[in-house]
Amino acid sequence: MAASQKGASMQTAETSIELKQEVGVATLTLNRPERLNSFNPAMHRALAAELDRLRDDAEVRVLVLTGTGRAFCAGQDLSDRAVTPGQQAADLGESIERYYAPLVRRLRDMPKPVIAAVNGVAAGAGANIALACDLVIAARSARFVQAFSKIGLLPDSGGSYWLPRLLGQARALGLALLAEPLSAEQAAQWGLIWRCVDDAVFPAEVQRLAAELAAGPTLAYARIKQALQAAERNSLExxxxxxRDLQRELGCSADYREGVAAFLAKRQPQFQGQ
Incomplete structure (x- = not known):
């Protein structure tokens, strides 16, 4: 897939992924609105390729993942799988191993902030892919649905990992067993997502948040992500x-020197991400 030019957007019919790059910000839009932006193999491959490229693009300092139309992402496109009685069942474990688990890892390992801009319904794997991002901001009309039990499955794409850690067992089990929609407002109140904003100001707030992060200390953001993720498995010691090790590295960075100089001079810092 060819790289987009700064300030331009690109989409292909084959992949239905739209990429827009502006100063410091790359926005990836899932663009299969007729299927509620649900995943098929072509979309998986296209998104993986773009994430790999953007990871190493020094001009991109923050990534936004969002959807077109009334959905963020409805998870797996079920029409893409053979489930008719009498036919051989699809290997869902292979699908997770090949597509969904690598996608979650790519989002978690991205060395720059990733914003999930949840513009509408986020269901099934779509809800959990949003949770794999660093900051989740949702329009008030958005809904999060752990829809798996409705078709005889369990929450995947990290869902069984995020839900009890973010919400506790009681709420996690309620959402997973009953598959009831959770409003964006309730999700924010419960601590599942970072923020819920009114639909009218949602695009502007996403843009503001992305611009703020794009102007920030990119290396420090990467180390913040590393430290907080490590805390999920580390002892206090x-x-x-x-x-100690990460702070030693950051203390030698140009951004740290600029941050201190700006603080002492009572001006806004001009971080270079180094």
Missing amino acids: QQLLLE
Whole structure:
């Protein structure tokens, strides 16, 4: 897939992924609105290719993932799988191993902030892919649905990992067993997502948040992500040692020197991401 030019957008009929790059910000839009932006193999491959390219693009300092139309992402496109009685069943484990687990890893390992801009319904794997991002901001009309039990499955794409950690067992089990829609407002109140904003100001707020992060200390953001993710498995002693090592690195960065100089001069810092 050819790279987009800065300030331009690109979409192909084959992949239905739209990429827009502006100063410091890359926006990836899932663009299969007729299928509620649900995934098929072509979309998976296209998104993986773009994430890999954007990871190493020094001009991109923040990534926004969003959807077209009334959905963020409805998860897997079920019409893409053979489930008719008498036919051989699709290997869902292979689908997770090949597509969904690598997608979650790509989002978590991205060395720059990733914003999930949830413009509408996020269901099934779509809800959990949003949760794999660093910041989730949702329009008030958006809904999060762990729809898996409705078709005899369990939450995947990290859902069984995020839900109990973010919400506790009681709420996690309620959402997973009953598959009831959770409003964006309730999701924010429960701490599942970062923020819920009115639909009218949603695009502007996403743009403001992305611009703020794009102007920030990119290396520090990468190390913040690394430290907080490590805290999920580290002991206190291990975490203190990691903090020491990462802070030592950041203390030698140009951004740290600029941050201190700007603080002392009472001006806004001009971070270069180094």
